Amino acid sequence: MSTTIAKDQPGEGRLEHAQSDHPPIARAKVGVVLVNLGTPDNTDYGSMRRYLSEFLSDQRVVDYARWKWQPILQLIVLTRRPFLSGQAYKSIWNTEKDESPLLTITRAQTEKFAAQMQSLYGDEVVVDFCMRYGNPSTESVLTRLMENGCERILFFPLYPQYGSPTTATANDQAFRALMKMKWQPAIRTVPAYFEHPGYLRALATSVTDVYEPLSERPSKLVASYHGVPERFLHEGDPYHCQCQKTTRLLREKLGWEKGSIDTAFQSKFGPEKWLGPATVDHVAELARQGHKHIAVISPAFTADCVETLEEIEDEIRESFIAAGGETFTYIPCLNDRDDHIEALVDIANNELGGWVLPVSSTA
Structure with missing residues (x-):
């Protein structure tokens, strides 16, 4: 990687030739973020209203003029819809983990994906996941990866077909997060992969x-x-x-x-x-x-x-x-099927070209 550090402890150090009071710098790595649509934190009215407000306020999803749409959304749609959506979520809620199935499955996908990336790249690649709406938020995950030394990040929306209300808005949110960073990582976004x-x-x-x-x-x-x-x-x-x-x-x-x-x-x-x-x-x-x-x-x-x-x-x-x-x-959706994870890893490997080499290639 491009940054040279003098290690004080594993994964952290000082920039070479830096003064002794320079802030510690994490060892440079590559991050990969799997991105899904989002989930409410719970099924109660407040949680559902916050989630639906964020989702339906996104102009990639509802692109009417804000002055026209927001009064309708806040005063009419969000008075009743949180109750209806909450009932729908209650019927499928993962009560054991107290979370939505989407969150459970995305976490399982990420764990399998990360295990395969670890076998290929060792500690050079850090894997995480985020949601476009709700938690874990895009901004929090990208910030955490940057703080952990990920100077380059592959942003991977899990949408096989490109859509402006899906792929585009996920990418928009990543770029908004970068706008707040003093030190931005280099970033790549994964394109539609329905033909893979x-x-x-x-x-x-x-x-x-x-x-x-x-x-x-x-x-x-x-x-x-x-x-x-x-x-x-x-x-x-x-x-x-x-x-x-x-x-x-x-x-x-x-x-x-x-x-x-x-x-x-x-x-x-x-x-x-x-x-x-x-x-x-x-x-x-x-x-x-x-x-x-x-x-x-x-x-x-x-x-x-x-x-x-x-x-x-x-x-x-x-x-x-x-x-x-x-x-x-x-x-069922492909979820965390092994053949699905293998496909996602193959797509990520292709997009990581020039950024990082498999461990076996650097021996």
Whole structure:
């Protein structure tokens, strides 16, 4: 690394030729931060209101003029929605650890990811995770890594498909944190990786793993992605196209015929026209068309969360059954599957090129 230090103790020291009263400097390292959407701290009204206020105040998520949107949000939306969202979170809450499943899973992903990076790079790479909304916050994690000597940081949003309300806002938050630092680390952001062979392989394997023991094979697989307003597509956001391509690449990886996997979008919010078809309506239509056994997968989510464990497993399942469907199979997100972690490590290794070498390469 570029900074030379005279060690006083492991991992810390004084800059070479520095005066004796110079502040200690941590040994230069590379940081990798895995980033997910976010989570409330609890399911009570106050926790949910704080979380939803932060989330829905983000102009990457709701990009209406603030003077128009904030009164509606603070005086109308946030009077009732925290109760409804709190009930949804309560139904899936990890009571043993007193946290949301997203936080539990992201921590497990990070631990497995860190173990693999440790075997490759030893102590040269430090791994952590943060949330765009809620805790652990992006600013706190980036600050901690910088204080621990990470002069270079790879910022890794866990969104296979690029979207301005997901990837872009995560990156925005990282750059805001850097604006407050006297000494900024060099930073790289990981681009969309929906075409990465390891990701597609893990996604396809997750399907076959669920299908194999089923007595009745689903006649249709629905790939349900988080929705965005349709105008985002016309304003240059590539999310819709990347979702459609993900579905096609998954089908080809599975070796299935055309028409075997449908693309749909969930979690509509507000009065605008959103990308369609809406998953909740599409599964009902499939049932009416005679598809009695279907499966649903969520390729845009890397960890199960309220949108998958509650929305898909409750609202969307109910819509299918109410329309005459019989068997509804949800295929879990990739979560901390070993093949998923291996794909993430491979992506990170590629993005770390020129910054750090594996231990075996430096022997």
